[in-house]
Amino acid sequence: MHDIAFIRANPEAFDAAMKRRGADPVADRIVALDAKKREAQTRVQEAQSRRNEASKAIGQAMGQGDKDRAEALKAEVAEIKAGMPQWEEAEHAADAELEDLLARLPNIPADDVPEGADETENVEVASWGEKRNFDFEPKEHADLGPALGMDFETGAKLSGARFTFLRGDIARLHRALAQFMLDTQTRKHGYTECNPPVLVNDAAMYGTDKLPKFAEDSFRTTDDRWLVPTSEVSLTASVADQILGDLAEPVRLTAHTLCFRSEAGSAGRDTRGFIRQHQFEKVELVSICRPDDSAAEHERMVRCAEHILEALHLPYRRVFLCTGDMGFGARKTFDLEVWLPGQGAYREISSCSNTGDFQARRMNARYRPEGEKKTRFVHTLNGSGLAVGRTLVAVMENYQNQDGSVTVPQCLASYMGGVDKLEPAA
Template identity: 60%
Template sequence: MHDIRAIRENPAAFDAAVARRGDAGVSSEILALDESRRAKIQAAETAQAQQNKASKEVGAAKGRGDETEFERLRALVAEKKAEVAKMNAEAKELDQQLTDMLMTIPNLPFDDVPDGKDEDDNVEIRRWGEPKELGFEAKEHFEIEGVKPGMDFEVAAKLSGSRFVVLSGAVARIHRALAQFMINTHVDENGLTEAWTPVLVREEMMYGTGQLPKFGEDSYKTTDGWWLVPTAEVTLTNIVNGMTVEEGYLPRRYVAHTQCFRSEAGSAGKDTSGMLRQHQFEKVEMVSVTHPDKSGDEHERMTRCAENILERLGLPYRTIVLCTGDMGFGARKTHDIEVWVPGQKTYREISSVSVCGDFQARRMNARFKPADGGKPQFLHTLNGSGLAVGRCLIAVLENGQQADGSVTLPEVLAPYLGGKLTLTADGALA
């Protein structure tokens, strides 16, 4: 959410930043609501003062035996009491309208974020690795002979419908091995704290990280009011919801491996083949909670954590900075990491690492007490995939595919696969 004081102080700058994201400036509407709200609050305070004064005078009039003045003052107290209640109710309604409006406005991009309308305007900042020359026409993951026995979309469709998959046998084990490798690397080498969190959350948690109110159709809600998390960003970030922590508590760095659920309401017809875009999938998610002065460095550190996973797996990738028109709702700056997938002859997103500034912290009312004293300040939050497990499975299978239908697997997975690093053409580990 946005700081209303900053909008009051420089509405033109606010509108200019919003315009960079392709939205119309709304500062005039925001400030009109804010002015009306503040006027109601002032009126309530004035009426309250008049009520208090009249209340004190009631006793004095009664003591003097002045019945006429006593009744007049009693009526005035009742009148002012009703006026206070009316002004407070109107102020509360205007405050809710203002909050609702601020909740739907995306975060403001940093100055160094490139301007642009869509993914065509994103800027590549580095690459690692070179796509292999396979010596034959690359297949997509679901077409590889050794993969077919362990990746069943027909059974999944029978069970649940489209955009689900049943993994079994060796393919399921490789999928699990990838998640374990990621978690162990982040905990043992990157210093993150492993967490295991619910996948059902209260509605206010979805508001806290920005999934609601604007993007409710992209997630699933149960009949009794719980929401299925689209990513563990929701639970990990909301750990500090409503908290005021000591500065020494920071930074907090979490990682969790969870099921994730997305309705993909806004992506009908996109990437429907294979398991690239599913309603249910797994991610290893990283979340950092930091001091405002440290969030920029933390963004780079988290990006490197995700990139390192791909390097250890030997998967070529490129890292890009998203332009203003392609960034997520809550981000001030985002690095997307795209892995090479030979079957499509292109790079596809496998991680998105974003710094959100105090945007989520304001929604969650999450603060810290400065070590040198002073008023509590809002925390900064960051999140990023470390990595999307299913997409990593796709990349491992496609980059390791052989002409005979088998797949050569990355050496770093050996401890998780009993030392077996070949998925044979008949779907077994050898």
């Protein structure tokens, strides 16, 4: 959500920011709706004040025996009461229209976000690791997977397209990756492990900017709950409507959960394999911090995600997303893209975003600086540390052998119970 006071004071700057996000100028309409709402509020407040004064004066007039004045005041009160609903309705209507308009506008990009229309104009800012030189033609994970227990046919039979059934050691490797990520983020990086609900209400989805924009991309139950598209929703919304302390240290939360996306906006993309599923798992990172700390916290979060890739010895690059490719609620985003030799391409495996106070305003999450009475909105950040299924894909393609087996990365040895290689079925 946007700061209406900023828009009133800086309409041209706001429109310029929206233009960077590909949105039409809208500040004049916002200011006009805000003025209409404020006028109606003033009329209601003035009417309430005068009604109270007149009601009090009625008693005084009656006590003084001035019946004519009392009757005149009663008539005035009746007239005020009759007119108030009109202004109350005008206030509610303007407020609802204004809230709906603001809720559909993307976040303002940070000043240093590169300009661009789409993902082709993102900027690579760093890379890590050396790509493996194979002495055979590396396969894509979708070709390696079936012999290793990655059963696409059974997943489709049970649930339809974009579902997969994992069996045996590959299911264990998937679990091992999640445990390794969670242990690393909690024991080494100071995140607090959480086990949040994956079914949430409208308020949690709205507060984390998933509604109304992404309703079509999400799954809804028959009792009007939502299956979370990411545990960012549950973790971030856990501080909704709260006033936190001084936040001398950021609140850092992590969770390994199932995630669900209908992928309505991604029809036809990555229909083959394990890359884009309706049901998947992710280790999410969320930070709640003071505004002055959010830039450093963003860099820290990205490094926490990169550490997992480096521990697994998976080559990757860091990409600074341009204005046209950045997520709706983000003001600044870095993607991590892992190298997949079977595809001969880098693919996104983590996206770490600083949303500033955009989500905090929607869910009324604040903190109180030490020694101050006035509260301020927190800044919220989120990122993948990492997407478990995509990491499994990266391990399969980078650690594959000519015979179709996949070597288990050394850092996962303690999680695999002595299994050091996934062997294809005979």
